[in-house]
Amino acid sequence: MTAASGRATLLVIAKEPVPGRVKTRLTPPYTPQEAAALAEASLSDTLDAVLRVPARRRILVLDGKPGRWLPPGFDVVPQVSGGLDERIAGAFAVCDDGPALLVGMDTPQLAAHLPADLGEDSHDAWFGLAADGGFWALGLAHPSRAGSLVRGVPMSTDHTGAVQRRRLVEAGLSVRDLPLLRDVDTAADAASVVGLCPPGSRFAAVLASFSEVAR
Known part of the structure; x- marks a missing residue:
C-alpha cells in the first residue's frame, strides 16, 4: 500500500539487474x-520501503530499462552519463523545489x-553513512544545490562518506545523521545483512533459496 503524501521527493538510484552487470x-x-x-531482490525491497514512506513524489533514477520488479508509484528517469558523483548530481536535478532524499x-x-518526517524538521541535509566508508542516503532540503555539494567527491573509496559529509558541513548545512548501514557488495555482506531485513523481504527469501540448493 502506498503511504500518504508527504513533503519530500524520494529518489532511488539503481542499475538494471542484468547478470554480469550488477553485484559482480x-x-x-x-x-x-x-x-x-x-x-x-534488494532493489525490490528498497522500492517497497520507499513506497511505505510519505512522499510528494517517488523517482527511480535508472541505468537500464525497468522490468517486472518495478511497482506502480514511481516516475522513471535515466541516469546521466559520467562518474557516480555526476549521476547523483543529475538525480537531484530532476527534483522540483522542496526536500529530496x-x-x-x-x-x-x-x-x-x-x-518519515523528511522536510518537517529543521535540518538542511540528511546523511546515512555506510559501513564500508561510503554512504547509503543523501538528502537535501534544497536539491538544486546538489551539483556543488556532490561533484568532485571521490566515490567508491573507504573515505567517500567522510568527504561527502564534510562537504555538507563546510557548506554551512545542518546535517541530520541517519543510522550506519551495511551495503551488500560481497557474500559476507549478504550474510550479515539478511538477518536485518524486514519480514517478507525478497532479498532474504532469495538468499535462503540459494542456501537450500547448496545443501
Whole structure:
C-alpha cells in the first residue's frame, strides 16, 4: 500500500539487474545469474520501503530499462552519463523545489531507517553513512544545490562518506545523521545483512533459496 503524501521527493538510484552487470563482487561464490537475482531482490525491497514512506513524489533514477520488479508509484528517469558523483548530481536535478532524499539499491534492510518526517524538521541535509566508508542516503532540503555539494567527491573509496559529509558541513548545512548501514557488495555482506531485513523481504527469501540448493 502506498503511504500518504508527504513533503519530500524520494529518489532511488539503481542499475538494471542484468547478470554480469550488477553485484559482480558476489561472484564467486554466486553465479552472475544468482548475483543478479540478489540485486533484483534488494532493489525490490528498497522500492517497497520507499513506497511505505510519505512522499510528494517517488523517482527511480535508472541505468537500464525497468522490468517486472518495478511497482506502480514511481516516475522513471535515466541516469546521466559520467562518474557516480555526476549521476547523483543529475538525480537531484530532476527534483522540483522542496526536500529530496536519495538512496541506493544496496541496502535491503533500510525499511526501518528511512525518515518519515523528511522536510518537517529543521535540518538542511540528511546523511546515512555506510559501513564500508561510503554512504547509503543523501538528502537535501534544497536539491538544486546538489551539483556543488556532490561533484568532485571521490566515490567508491573507504573515505567517500567522510568527504561527502564534510562537504555538507563546510557548506554551512545542518546535517541530520541517519543510522550506519551495511551495503551488500560481497557474500559476507549478504550474510550479515539478511538477518536485518524486514519480514517478507525478497532479498532474504532469495538468499535462503540459494542456501537450500547448496545443501
